[in-house]
Amino acid sequence: MVKFFVGLDVGATNVRVNFFETQGNKLGTTIVFPFKQCRTATEEVESNICKPIEHIVQENQLDIKGMQGIGMSVAANFDRKTGDVVKWPNNGLWNGFKLSSYLENKYRIPIIMEDDANCAALGEFIMGSAAGLRNFVYITVSTGIGCGLILNGDLYTGNNGWAGEIGHVVMRKDGPICKCGVRGCLQSMASGPAILRRTKELAKNAGISIDECYKLEQVFEYPEEVAPYLEQSCREAAEYLSELISKLIMILDISDVILGGGVTRAGSVFMEPLNRILKDYAHCSGRKVTLKLAQLGDNSGTIGAVNLIYKHLNNGDDIKTIY
């Protein structure tokens, strides 16, 4: 019987699953399932976690009894002691659901949960852009701004698992109100929605309406006349982000920053000013900085998650495998 463990990335839109056999080699590719909404959390867990796992088990002619453990990347806040979901901002149905116990009881195997940005950081560390680095910061700029810290070659999560919450570092006390209720958080000034809002504002001031764009991605595709406003809003966002990253570099003596998330797909309009401004900041403080794009894309979370369970079952060793 083949022994294996499972990496899961549970998001509000998609669930990603991959399988690794116990030597650390990957079994097949990461498979993506669209998240299926149901009436109860239990039904959603059955439908979006258990069924996909059992489907892959069957497809690969594995035996479910060979499953040694599950590592899970979750976008929700959870209790690190119990594995209960505290709050999933994108799906209130799961609030309070005893996710970890449910799966533990069902499969009688260890379950490990971790924050999505932390899992992505781990994934990039194991076999992505950050392979071989001892200290680095992974930042995802998307609907929110998340961050994972690898320090001394290990994931650093802090007292409550909240380390790296850079999205809610206050950058300007008089900045826009953030979803969290505080003014001027980085997220309210440099995330995808923040860049979109600012682009719309700048365009509107110039008499151009792009109100029909409800996602930043739509602006990327937009005609030339909007380009200068997108450029300016990306430059402003890059300035705030660079300011924060430069502080991270100074505080943590890190020189590598791995960048992921949908906003990086804007390409040079965002990446060029970010690179330039960040290098300026680093130069001023006499520090070096290397900005790299995440390599594993949307798969970093499942790979990080599977590493957590591998580590748990292998005396704290990370997966050392050829991907």
Place this chain on the structure above:
Amino acid sequence: MVKFFVGLDVGATNVRVNFFETQGNKLGTTIVFPFKQCRTATEEVESNICKPIEHIVQENQLDIKGMQGIGMSVAANFDRKTGDVVKWPNNGLWNGFKLSSYLENKYRIPIIMEDDANCAALGEFIMGSAAGLRNFVYITVSTGIGCGLILNGDLYTGNNGWAGEIGHVVMRKDGPICKCGVRGCLQSMASGPAILRRTKELAKNAGISIDECYKLEQVFEYPEEVAPYLEQSCREAAEYLSELISKLIMILDISDVILGGGVTRAGSVFMEPLNRILKDYAHCSGRKVTLKLAQLGDNSGTIGAVNLIYKHLNNGDDIKTIY
């Protein structure tokens, strides 16, 4: 023959030495020697490091052959691979001196060097205000502003040993010029000399000259008429420091801050606004923070230093002793 190791704190004004026997118990109290200036670095090392050690060896009827290793807290920048002093801002004579090799060759024992703020953090962790904490930040506000980070129960030093250099995080781009040449570093706005400069400026604007004060400590003793200006400058410094600490808390998910350094001796004029403003920041971001004064005072550095060598010789274990 009693086996023991030595903790040293080499500062520009004083050298502090303590001895621990190999079980981790302290042999006598920490002894302070004033730093004696000589013509060469070698003479200064002999006079300020070797002689004090040999003096204590004799006083305690120990045998120098029982010395197993030296841990050293240094205020200088040094090369972590070679143990050479790169630059000691307060004593140029030592720049380039192969300090670690010199002592290794002389005593044929391992020598471990560490930054002074890092050693102080370690000292407070081993047997001071931070005993039992897994994650905390130690901040010293003095002539400069230094910081040591204990993360996951271990000293975190970063890629080059520069982690925690919060004194040179830029707080205001239009702030005063710092000694490092950059504008608006925290150190230029919240250190002892910065508070002194600002108090003088405020007093001067009100027609009072306190130019004869060349150290902040002198202002603490000053007559009532200066009190409002000292209060204001301390409040301003506390605001900058709180702003930075609140970012540290958010980034590292830490809730304990240990404060040391001469400026804390100003007492409530500095500590009261710092506590209040910091709690306000933490409250806004929904985080908890506990601000404690360092407990070991000027001895934290030697105790941290001795722990480094203890750890080196004891498979990575920290000293567990009753002080």
